Amino acid sequence: MANTEQEVLDGLAEIVNEETGLPTDSVERDKSFTDDLDIDSLSMMTIVTLAEEKFDVRIPDEEVKNLTTVGDAVDFIVKAQA
Amino acid sequence: MGTSTRVVVTGLGATSPIGGDVPSTWEAALAGRSGVRTLEADWVAKYELPVTFAGQLAVPADAILSKQEIRRMDPSTQIAIIATREAWADAGSPDVPGERLGAVVSTGIGGVWTMLNAWDTVRDKGARRVLPLSVPMLMPNAAVANVSIEVGAKAGAHATVSACASGAEAIGYAAEMIRNGRADVVVAGGTEACIHALPMATFAKMQALSTRNDDPAGASRPYDVTRDGFVMGEGAGIVVLESEEHAKARGARIYAVIGGVGMSADAYDVAPPDPSGDGQERAMRLALKDAGVTGRDIVHVNAHATSTPVGDGVEAKAIRRMLGGEADHAVVSATKSMTGHLLGGAGALETIFTVLAVQQHIAPPTINVNEVDADIDIVITKNGPVDLPQGQIAAINNSFGFGGHNVALLVQSV
Numbered sequence: 293m294a295n296t297e298q299e300v301l302d303g304l305a306e307i308v309n310e311e312t313g314l315p316t317d318s319v320e321r322d323k324s325f326t327d328d329l330d331i332d333s334l335s336m337m338t339i340v341t342l343a344e345e346k347f348d349v350r351i352p353d354e355e356v357k358n359l360t361t362v363g364d365a366v367d368f369i370v371k372a373q374a
Numbered sequence: 375m376g377t378s379t380r381v382v383v384t385g386l387g388a389t390s391p392i393g394g395d396v397p398s399t400w401e402a403a404l405a406g407r408s409g410v411r412t413l414e415a416d417w418v419a420k421y422e423l424p425v426t427f428a429g430q431l432a433v434p435a436d437a438i439l440s441k442q443e444i445r446r447m448d449p450s451t452q453i454a455i456i457a458t459r460e461a462w463a464d465a466g467s468p469d470v471p472g473e474r475l476g477a478v479v480s481t482g483i484g485g486v487w488t489m490l491n492a493w494d495t496v497r498d499k500g501a502r503r504v505l506p507l508s509v510p511m512l513m514p515n516a517a518v519a520n521v522s523i524e525v526g527a528k529a530g531a532h533a534t535v536s537a538c539a540s541g542a543e544a545i546g547y548a549a550e551m552i553r554n555g556r557a558d559v560v561v562a563g564g565t566e567a568c569i570h571a572l573p574m575a576t577f578a579k580m581q582a583l584s585t586r587n588d589d590p591a592g593a594s595r596p597y598d599v600t601r602d603g604f605v606m607g608e609g610a611g612i613v614v615l616e617s618e619e620h621a622k623a624r625g626a627r628i629y630a631v632i633g634g635v636g637m638s639a640d641a642y643d644v645a646p647p648d649p650s651g652d653g654q655e656r657a658m659r660l661a662l663k664d665a666g667v668t669g670r671d672i673v674h675v676n677a678h679a680t681s682t683p684v685g686d687g688v689e690a691k692a693i694r695r696m697l698g699g700e701a702d703h704a705v706v707s708a709t710k711s712m713t714g715h716l717l718g719g720a721g722a723l724e725t726i727f728t729v730l731a732v733q734q735h736i737a738p739p740t741i742n743v744n745e746v747d748a749d750i751d752i753v754i755t756k757n758g759p760v761d762l763p764q765g766q767i768a769a770i771n772n773s774f775g776f777g778g779h780n781v782a783l784l785v786q787s788v
Contacts (some may be wrong), residue, residue, distance in 0.1 A: 313442040337506040345503060 294373040295347060300366045307342045311335055321363035329362075349373055381549040382621050382788070383629040385465025385614030386726050387457035387563075391607050391713050394433030395460050399723075400730050402432075403709055404759050406739040408591035410605050410714050417571045425583045427590035428569045429607030429714025435567075446507060447520060448485035449567035450610075450718075454517040457612040458524055458561060465614035466626055468559050472528035476557035477521045478548040479612070480533045480540035482718030482775065483568040485512030490572060517565050521612075529557040535718075537775030538678070540564045541611060542721025542783055546635040548615050549783075558620040563612035563722035574606055580645065582682060594715075595742035596679035596686050596708035597750050604680035607714025611722030613729070630729040633667070633768065633786040636660030640778025646684055647774060651692035654678075657780035658696040658770055665768065665784045669698040672784075673762050674737045674769035675752075676728045679708035680715050689772065690750040696770075697752070705760045706752050707731070708740040721773030725783055728771040732787045735762040 295303065305319035314329060325331045331339065340351050343365070349372035351359075359365045386396045391409025393399030402409070409429045418426050435452040436444050444452060458479075468475075492508040510516060515533040522531035530551065534543040541564020548562030577583045584603040586593035594605040621628055636657040642648035662668060675693055679686050686708075694701050709727050716723055731737050736759050743756035762769075768786045 310441065310445065313440060334506050341503060341505055345499075350502075 295370070297366055297370055300347065300369050301362070303346055304343060304362060304365060307339050307346065311338055319362055321361065321366065323362050324360055325362065343369065347373060379553045380618040381552045381615050381632040382618045383613050383632060383729050384616045384621050384626045385461040386629065386729065387459065387461030387464060387612040388610065388723055388726055389431055389433060389453050389456050390609035390716070390723055391429030392432055396464070396726060398432070403712055403727060403738040404736065406712065406741045406758065408712050408741060409607070410590045410593060412590050413569070421571045421575065423571060423574055424578045425574060425585055426587045427593065427605070429605060430569060431608055446511070448488040448511045448516060450481050450485055450565045451511070451517045451520050453567055453610040454479055454521055454563070454565035454612065455524055457563060457610040458521045461561065461612040461614050462525055468614070468616065468624060468626070470559045472526040474529055474558040475525060475527040476529040476548065476551050476560035477518050477525065477527035477531040478534060478544040478551065478560060478562040479518035479521045480535055480544040480564050480718055481514055481517055482535070482537045482540045482566055483573055484514035485516055486568045486570050486573060488512040490570065521561055525561055527561060536779035537777055538715065538717050538720055539773040539775035539779040539781045540718035540721065541723070542725060542771060542773035542781040543637065543779065545613060545615070545632070545722060545725050546637060546781055546783055549632045549635050552615060552617050559614065559616045561612060561614055563610065564718045564720070565610035566717040566719040567608045568717065569606055569608050577606065584681060592742050594681045594711045596677070596681045596711050596740060597690065597746050597754050598743045599745045599747045601681045601683060601686065603682055604710065605714035607716045609713065609716045609719045609723060611719055611726050613722065613725060628788050629733050630788060631786040632783060634661035634665030634784030636664060636782040638780045640780065642778050645776050647688050648778065649688055651688045653778060653780045654689055654692040654772065654774060655695050657782040658692065658772065661770060661782040661784040665786065667768055669696045670703065671768050672697060672704045672770055673767045674731055675704055675706045676724045676731070676769065676771040677706050677708050678772040678774045680710055687747065687749050689774070690752050693752050701751065702753055704753065705737045705755050707738045707755045709738055711741045721771070721781060724773065725771050725785070728769050728783070728785045731762065732767050732769050732785050735764060735767065736760070737762055
């Protein structure tokens with residue numbers, strides 16, 4: 293089942309909050325996972341794994357490095373669900 | 375160990391089935407309260423466990439730690455961190471360079487919850503769904519790794535795995551680190567959180583567990599003629615050890631002295647102890663020798679005494695021989711009668727009990743002993759706490775583990 297862009301953003305924010313403790317409203321489209329949210333590579337892999345399950349998509353390992361910002365991840369997931 | 379450096383205890387931390395910290399745990403121990411209850415988890419009935427009770431934490435870890443800490447650490451590491459924070463604060467958060475600060479924290483079983491949950495994920499959902507931190511969470515050194523990060527211990531971080539002797543071995547190793555000059559301060563102890571269907575099923579199959587399902591609080595009854603096995607417990611104990619010189623220089627409160635460390639191996643069997651008790655006696659005698667005292671000087675023993683029919687008797691005979699004479703100059707406490715058996719956490723929690731016993735000159739009770747086994751010829755604190763002599767006193771804490779690991783720590787008053 294496809295989610296709207298906002299639903300994906302909200303869902304990702306919940307995952308980031310669970311994993312890092314960052315408030316959900318700090319997880320915005322233009323934020324960089326590493327530079328702005330201070331998420332390291334293992335946490336990123338955790339977030340990707342949880343996102344795959346939550347949104348029922350596959351995010352190939354080689355794709356993860358292209359997901360620089362929250363918006364990149366939202367767009368990838370929305371597209372993958374389509 | 376051949377050097378003159380005295381090792382002292384300056385901080386204590388614990389979370390156990392009878393209290394969420396050291397003061398509440400010690401108060402409950404002196405009051406003779408049991409922390410053993412019927413398990414409410416659905417897996418007990420689902421998997422038809424023959425034993426339906428255990429000593430679960432009095433204060434769950436998720437009541438203390440943040441959601442992120444709970445997610446990123448196995449339960450065995452979570453409670454080691456809780457105990458470390460208490461011990462470190464209790465010691466006055468010593469100002470010591472990281473290079474002179476060590477960490478030695480062990481576990482008997484390790485991250486069994488994390489391992490089995492991760493395996494459920496791999497089996498049910500495939501390899502892609504397994505979380506990347508699973509291995510650093512389940513490894514047996516995960517607790518000490520997190521403790522070293524917590525306090526900034528850079529002199530070395532070690533996990534001395536030896537089943538139910540692990541916690542005591544960690545403290546012994548830590549004392550040696552200070553005595554041989556590797557560190558001035560060491561955070562040391564043990565942890566266990568494996569009240570899970572698999573270890574419980576295994577211990578039950580070994581016939582090592584009490585099956586007194588209708589009387590959980592009365593199930594752990596070391597030395598009693600009707601004892602029928604140990605009771606699973608969970609918890610962590612952490613101490614801050616320090617060279618006496620370092621502790622005095624900073625004006626720290628000193629609880630007690632770790633005067634001697636004795637370790638030996640049975641080389642006999644992977645589970646039961648050598649029935650002669652020779653290895654256990656040797657560990658105690660090595661601790662005596664290390665401290666420069668004799669069995670006549672020991673006024674209190676916190677026994678390993680898990681409430682198994684075989685184990686308690688073997689140890690009691692070894693203690694009897696170590697004490698010498700009429701063996702009536704020492705009172706023996708079996709605190710597992712209240713806490714259950716914390717496995718890798720046991721030796722650490724019981725070291726804390728021993729430290730407080732010599733500091734406050736009182737030996738905790740051994741509950742549930744109605745009739746002492748006729749074979750057991752030592753003085754047990756079966757009628758309540760017992761006052762220890764005033765003045766300089768010495769006590770021994772015993773911890774033994776599957777595999778024939780024997781550790782005796784000799785604790786002296788300041």
